[in-house]
Amino acid sequence: MAVLKITSENFEQEVLKAAQPVVIDFWASWCGPCKMFSPIVDEFAEENEGKVKVGKVNIDDEPDLASRFGVMSIPTAILFKNGQAVQSMVGVQPKAKLEEMVR
Structure with missing residues (x-):
């Protein structure tokens, strides 16, 4: 599954x-x-297809979304479950950290 462009x-x-x-x-x-x-x-998106949806938000195109979730530094990865932001990580992280986040 391709990574979704989120707007x-x-x-x-x-x-x-x-x-x-x-x-x-x-x-x-x-x-x-x-x-x-x-x-x-x-790579994380490809390996977790069907289990986790993965998207990207370009903060220059979508400053309101970045502001809404308090994104101050990039890259920032945020995990959403049931419509709620439940966890975030800032900076370049290994794939294992993303996998750990969704467990």
């Missing part, structure tokens, strides 16, 4: 109303650490 328009449907856990990567194109984290997120 203000599809956030409620794809994240808040999702039946399974959702991991969102908040990033920006100018962010070096985000470029390092992106392939880790992509």
